[in-house]
Amino acid sequence: MTTDTHKGKKGDVLLEMKNITIDGFSDEKWHPIIKGVDLTLKRGEVMGLIGESGAGKSTLGLAAMGFARPGCKITGGSIDFDGHDLINATEDELRALWGTRIAYVAQSAAASFNPAHRLLDQTVESTLDGGLQTANAAQSDARELYASLQLPDPDNIGDRYPHQVSGGQLQRMMTAMAMSSRPDLIIFDEPTTALDVTTQVEVLVAMRDIVERFNTAAIYITHDLAVVAQMADFIKVLRYGEEVEEAETRQMLSAPTEDYTKSLWSVRALEKPENISNDTVLEIKNVDAAYAGTVKVLHDVNIKIARGTTVAVVGESGSGKSTTARVITGLLPPLTGETLFNGEPLPPALKDRSKDQLQRIQMIYQMADTAMNPRQTVAEIIGRPLEFYHGLRGRKKQDRILELLEMIELDQTFYDRLPSELSGGQKQRVCIARALAAEPEVIICDEVTSALDQIVQEGILRLLLRLQKEYNITYLFITHDIAVVQAISDEIVVMYQGGVVEQGPKSVVMSPPHPDYTQLLLSSVPEMDPDWLSNLVDGRG
Known part of the structure; x- marks a missing residue:
């Protein structure tokens, strides 16, 4: 173990930030993004x-290290870390x-x-x-x-x-x-x-x-x-x-x-009425899949998705949720089984699919940081599918980009920004706009709200539901957030170790009695009670 020669006593002041001001550069000028904030932290606290999103949480947290992201600068205040002046440190x-x-x-x-x-x-x-x-x-x-x-x-x-x-x-x-x-x-x-x-x-x-x-x-x-x-x-x-x-x-x-x-504190999950439909738009039949052709990660997966509905796929990390999405999109051809779109088999591999097939199924990825080219502006990121699928250029493309920005609640000042100039929530909204630009029938949402605060998350979910109602979009919604599942799903698929444990209408899956694994998932959702975690651990022994 590390020798802790520098450790002080619990309760001693370790970090003291006073009147911190930080500016960010956008639209060819500097703007204040942290405005005179104090923070004191003791050892062990x-x-x-x-x-x-955009409140300045990460910016202030990084400043506690004496660090400012590219495009930001600490312009005022003092930061003392255990006697070290981080503002003036080399x-x-x-x-x-x-x-x-x-x-x-x-x-x-x-x-x-x-x-x-x-x-x-x-x-x-x-x-x-x-x-x-x-x-x-x-x-x-x-x-x-x-x-x-x-x-x-x-x-x-x-x-x-x-x-x-x-x-x-x-x-x-x-x-x-x-x-x-x-x-x-x-x-x-x-x-x-x-x-x-x-x-x-x-x-x-x-x-x-x-x-x-x-x-x-x-x-x-x-x-x-x-x-x-x-x-x-x-x-x-x-x-x-x-x-x-x-x-x-x-x-x-x-x-x-x-x-x-x-x-x-008062933000509540949406209560979308359950929509049941027999019009199947997408079906995964008897799918086995493996990476590098070795150990199987999906085992006989069968899922039906009805047109205009939201099917939530839940399960722990490694359960096969995202792998199922990769099979559907052709990024991972299955070992056995097939994916049917409007009753017709899709070519297993992405490279063999037509432009029309690619357009109709879009995906929004979990990690917006790695899903966007850091050197492209927001307009270039959203504009690419507009050109590729719809042939839009010039003023028509620009107008459509601005419409899409408005749909995701970002104003026109974001048009020329780079991903590094966006908050985590803003990046994810740009990824949503990029998927919407193709005007697909099915959108696979892979943890698209996981990076968003409750207020922005609720706005994004309302946006997705409105788009679904207006354009009859179908969502396959991969998530670990049970509150999101309750808010927007019509059907739920529970996965564990590459297989489907349970699937059915939300009203059925969320009602007891539950299979053991579904019960474990539901009991692990944190509550607004500081004693919840301790009580849960004690209860599980």
């Missing part, structure tokens, strides 16, 4: 940062702290790992660079962290490359990498966004245990109020780069003082 001084005493767990693990290096090597890199452990000790410790974070085959999973594990597993790998040096401060930026509810429980328990065991301070950035209730000692609410209020977690949950905070 967890501060939850919440607020809408790059070498900051790099000596990053990865060893201050660690960061990003929202998108897929965009943060080097695809050319094995996961174990990346996990221990900071620990070795900082001279904190020998290679053997660091690797042994990393395997212990993998086990504590409920990663499968913890002794060997580190030998894989990033593309060989699921999104949820990769997110846990990034958490292990941050924890490996036993830092004084960890900034968790939506660390459980990509996780299913059963895995999220295990990861939250592991993170809380590490924080308590090693007297680590943490800033926990999230839009999930129920999750922050389990992790944070205090909650700070941000909006438009300003502090709305801050309070101890129990006080904040029971009696928020500001109207905006109350509005966050």
Whole structure:
């Protein structure tokens, strides 16, 4: 284990940020995005940062490291980290702290790992660079962290490359990498966004245990109020780069003082009436699938999707949800079985499908960071399917792009922005617009709301439902968010270990009695109660 020579006493002030102002560059000028925010954090404390997409949560969290993203600059205030002036520190001084005493767990693990290096090597890199452990000790410790974070085959999973594990597993790998040096401060930026509810429980328990065991301070950035209730000692609410209020977690949950905070607390799932139809638009029949032709990841999967309905596919990380989507889109030809579209078999491989077949089935990917070309503007990203499928150019294409931006609640100022200038929620909305640009019959939504706060999430779900009603679009909605399932689904498919456990109308699947696995999923949904996680763990023994 790492020797903690720099650790102070629990309760000592570790981080003090005063009157922080940060500007961002867009539309050829600088704009304030953090406006005079204070933050004080003691050793062993967890501060939850919440607020809408674009509120400045991640920007403030990164500033706690003395870091500003490209296109941003810290323009005022002071940041003291255990006696280190992070505002005036040199790059070498900051790099000596990053990865060893201050660690960061990003929202998108897929965009943060080097695809050319094995996961174990990346996990221990900071620990070795900082001279904190020998290679053997660091690797042994990393395997212990993998086990504590409920990663499968913890002794060997580190030998894989990033593309060989699921999104949820990769997110846990990034958490292990941050924890490996036993830092004084960890900034968790939506660390459980990509996780299913059963895995999220295990990861939250592991993170809380590490924080308590090693007297680590943490800033926990999230839009999930129920999750922050389990992790944070205090909650700070941000909006438009300003502090709305801050309070101890129990006080904040029971009696928020500001109207905006109350509005966050009061967001409720939509209650879409269940729509039952016998007009099948898409059918997956007897599908087996494997990656690299080796171990099967899908086993005799059968799913029917009715036109104009929403079928939600739920299950833990690695259950086969996204693999099923890849089979449907032709990205992974099945070993056996077929996909029928309007009663006609689709060519198994994407390269063999016609332009018309490609247009009619579109996909919105889970990780917006890796789904967009970072060098293309929003207009170029949305405009490509308009040209490819509809032949739009010039003013007609421009007008349609602006219409699509309006549909996803982004104004025309986003037209020339690059992905790096967007928040996580804004990136995902651009991906939604790109799919809509093709005017498809079926849209496969792979965790499309997982990066969005509740207010924006509700707006996106209402948008998707309105589009479904107006254009009779069919959705296959892959998600681990049971609240989203309850809000928008007509039918539910529950998957586990590559097979279908249960499927049927929402009213049937959500009503007891449940199969054991469905019951486990439903019982793992966090509640707005700071004691929920502890009680759940105690109840499961």
